[in-house]
Amino acid sequence: MTTHLSPSLSQKLDRMRDFYHHRNEPRxxxxxxxxxxxxxxxxxxxxxxLERVEAGDVQQLPTDVGDALCDALGVDRSYLRPGSGLDIDIDQRLRLWIEIRDRGIEHFQARATSVTRDELEDLIAHIRTIPLTGDDEAKATRG
Structure with a gap:
C-alpha cells in the first residue's frame, strides 16, 4: 500500500487549469x-x-475564493478546502479524466464502487500507456 500525499495548492491550481479545457484547446x-x-x-x-499561488507563496486561499475557483473550473469544492480529506481522491479523478481526454478516448465507463487509491493509480498508469498521436503528442511533450 502506497502513502498518497495531498498536492500543494500550487499543484491543485495547475491541475484545475489542466482539467478545465477541452481536448485540443489551450488551457x-x-x-x-x-x-x-x-x-x-x-x-x-x-x-x-493566483500568481502567488502558482509560485508557491500562498498555501491556503480564503474559502470563498477557493469555492469560486472550484465552481468556475468545474471541480468539487472540497478540493481546495483544507482538511476536507478528499483532495487526494479528487486529484486522482482529475488526473484520470485529463489522461482520458488527452489520449482521445471517446468513451470511458467505470462502475466500481470501491476502488482503492493504489488501484486508481494503476488505472491512470495504464491509460498513460495509450499512445498519443500527431498534435496530441506535441502538446503532451510541451505541457
Missing part, C-alpha cells in the same frame, strides 16, 4: 481563471493572488 491563463472566479464571487479575484 486557461491565470487572468482568465481570475476573471471567471471573480464572476462567481461577484467581486474581483486578483491575478496576482
Amino acid at each position: 486557461l491563463s491565470l487572468q482568465a481563471v481570475a476573471t471567471m472566479a471573480g464572476r462567481n464571487l461577484s467581486r474581483p479575484v486578483s491575478v496576482e493572488l
